[in-house]
Every structure is written in structure tokens, then in C-alpha cells.
Amino acid sequence: MTQPSMRVGNVEVEGLSDGILKTSLDLVIGMDRAEADRLVGGTENGSLYIPVNNFLIRRDGKIILIDAGAGNTMQPTLGKLPDNLRAAGVEPAAVTHIVMTHLHPDHANGLVDDAGDPHYPHAEIVVYQTEADFWLQPDVENDEDRVKKNRARTAINLRPYRDRIRRVRDGEEFSGFTPVLAPGHTPGHTCWVLAAGSAGFMAFGDVVHLSAIQISHPDTALTYDLDKDQAIKSRRRILDMAASERLAIAGAHVNAPGFGYVVRKGPSFAFEPAG
Numbered sequence: 658m659t660q661p662s663m664r665v666g667n668v669e670v671e672g673l674s675d676g677i678l679k680t681s682l683d684l685v686i687g688m689d690r691a692e693a694d695r696l697v698g699g700t701e702n703g704s705l706y707i708p709v710n711n712f713l714i715r716r717d718g719k720i721i722l723i724d725a726g727a728g729n730t731m732q733p734t735l736g737k738l739p740d741n742l743r744a745a746g747v748e749p750a751a752v753t754h755i756v757m758t759h760l761h762p763d764h765a766n767g768l769v770d771d772a773g774d775p776h777y778p779h780a781e782i783v784v785y786q787t788e789a790d791f792w793l794q795p796d797v798e799n800d801e802d803r804v805k806k807n808r809a810r811t812a813i814n815l816r817p818y819r820d821r822i823r824r825v826r827d828g829e830e831f832s833g834f835t836p837v838l839a840p841g842h843t844p845g846h847t848c849w850v851l852a853a854g855s856a857g858f859m860a861f862g863d864v865v866h867l868s869a870i871q872i873s874h875p876d877t878a879l880t881y882d883l884d885k886d887q888a889i890k891s892r893r894r895i896l897d898m899a900a901s902e903r904l905a906i907a908g909a910h911v912n913a914p915g916f917g918y919v920v921r922k923g924p925s926f927a928f929e930p931a932g
């Protein structure tokens with residue numbers, strides 16, 4: 658399978674699929690069902706399939722992955738990242754850094770195999786401080802079940818990397834990647850901006866889950882968001898930033914090829930796929 662790629666200034670960003678995630682329009686909040694169905698081009702009883710995209714950047718002698726996929730923990734159509742990485746000519750053991758947009762299952766469970774051993778034995782994990790703190794703290798009495806569940810899983814995902822976690826704070830950077838906090842989906846959900854010569858690139862994470870809906874209708878939320886109102890504010894701010902600064906974006910769930918540019922369209926936004 659050929660993997661999509663995009664050149665941004667002096668940086669080559671390679672797309673690597675982890676597979677396809679089955680989801681549902683039942684999770685959409687704030688949009689009429691028929692309208693949602695129309696925007697995604699029709700569904701089977703509301704079911705639809707979204708990509709789980711990861712990205713590879715080779716820079717300054719480093720081999721950097723953006724997010725780590727779902728592993729085999731969610732659906733049999735996922736967990737393809739290590740094989741697709743090998744197909745791109747990179748052994749998982751050669752990955753030096755994994756930059757995390759956030760620590761949800763479809764981004765972080767692929768850090769380890771069934772035995773809890775690391776898929777990327779030499780990689781350092783780069784994660785925004787707030788995100789690491791939130792998921793690594795002990796359970797709190799009134800937490801939602803989904804938070805407790807993902808805290809337990811985060812402990813497994815990060816255990817083999819515990820001596821190699823680089824927590825980035827606001828104002829810091831990693832190898833040219835600057836974090837832009839975009840909270841709401843998770844408390845420390847982070848977009849990473851990379852200056853690439855005369856151009857700029859942004860790893861967009863889960864600013865949108867359903868790209869056919871949420872770029873043109875940014876006020877539409879999904880039940881996946883821990884704080885949907887904050888997620889809507891973050892989405893509007895990040896889409897605005899991507900359009901204003903003409904940043905090439907790579908989104909974890911943006912439809913193929915997963916890359917492109919956000920442009921203004923009336924009071925809202927549209928997407929121009931790259932390539």
C-alpha cells in the first residue's frame with residue numbers, strides 16, 4: 658500500500674494508517690441527524706468509518722511518530738501501524754520519539770503489545786505536561802467511569818516508557834515542535850506546530866473527529882469530548898489559527914489523505930485536501 662505524504666517547506670510528513678475505526682452518528686451532539694447523515698455522504702443505520710492516521714517525520718537525525726494508534730485493543734480493523742511503519746522502511750525499534758496529541762486509546766494503546774511490552778523500545782514519549790498529569794494521577798472518587806478506565810489503561814501504556822517521558826510545558830518546545838494546548842476533548846489535548854522553513858505544519862490531533870462535519874460546523878461536538886463546550890472553543894480557535902497562518906494540518910481522523918489546509922468559508926471553515 659502506498660502511504661500518502663506531504664511536503665511542507667523543508668519537511669516531509671508521511672501518513673501512516675493504523676486502520677479504520679467504526680463509529681456512529683449517535684455520538685454527534687448539536688446537529689440534526691439527517692443533516693449529519695447528508696454531510697458524511699450517508700451511513701448504514703448511522704454507522705460510519707473514520708481513519709486513524711499517524712504521521713512520521715524524519716528530522717535532525719530523529720525518527721518522530723505522531724501518536725501511536727490503537728494497537729489491537731479496540732477493533733480488528735485497527736493496530737496496523739507497526740506493519741505500515743515497516744512498509745515505509747522504518748523498523749519500530751528505530752523510532753526515537755513519539756509525540757502524543759493526547760492519551761486516548763486510539764492514540765496511545767498502540768504503544769504496547771498484549772504483554773505490555775513496548776512496540777517502540779527505544780522511543781521517548783513527548784507529551785504535554787497537563788495531559789500526562791491528568792491521566793497519570795490516581796482515580797478520584799467522583800470521576801466518570803470512562804476517565805477511570807483510561808487512567809488504568811494509561812498506566813499500562815506508559816509503564817515501559819516511564820524513564821523516557823518528556824513532559825513539555827507551555828513555552829517549551831521539542832525539536833522544533835511547539836505545543837498549542839487545545840483542551841476539551843481531553844484536558845491536555847495538544848496540537849503541535851512545526852516551523853518548516855518558509856511554511857508551517859500542525860499535527861491537529863482530535864480537533865475534529867468527523868472531518869466531513871466538524872470543519873464546516875465547528876460547534877458540533879461528539880460524546881467523545883470530556884468537556885464539549887471547551888472542545889468547541891478549542892476547535893474554533895485552532896481552525897482559525899490554521900486558516901490565518903496557512904498551516905498544513907495532519908489530522909488523526911481527517912478523511913484521506915489526512916493532510917491539507919483549512920480555509921475560511923463564510924462564518925465557518927472548509928478543508929482543502931493536499932495532493
Ligand SMILES: [Zn+2]
Binds near residue numbers: 761763764863909910
Ligand atoms: Zn482519536
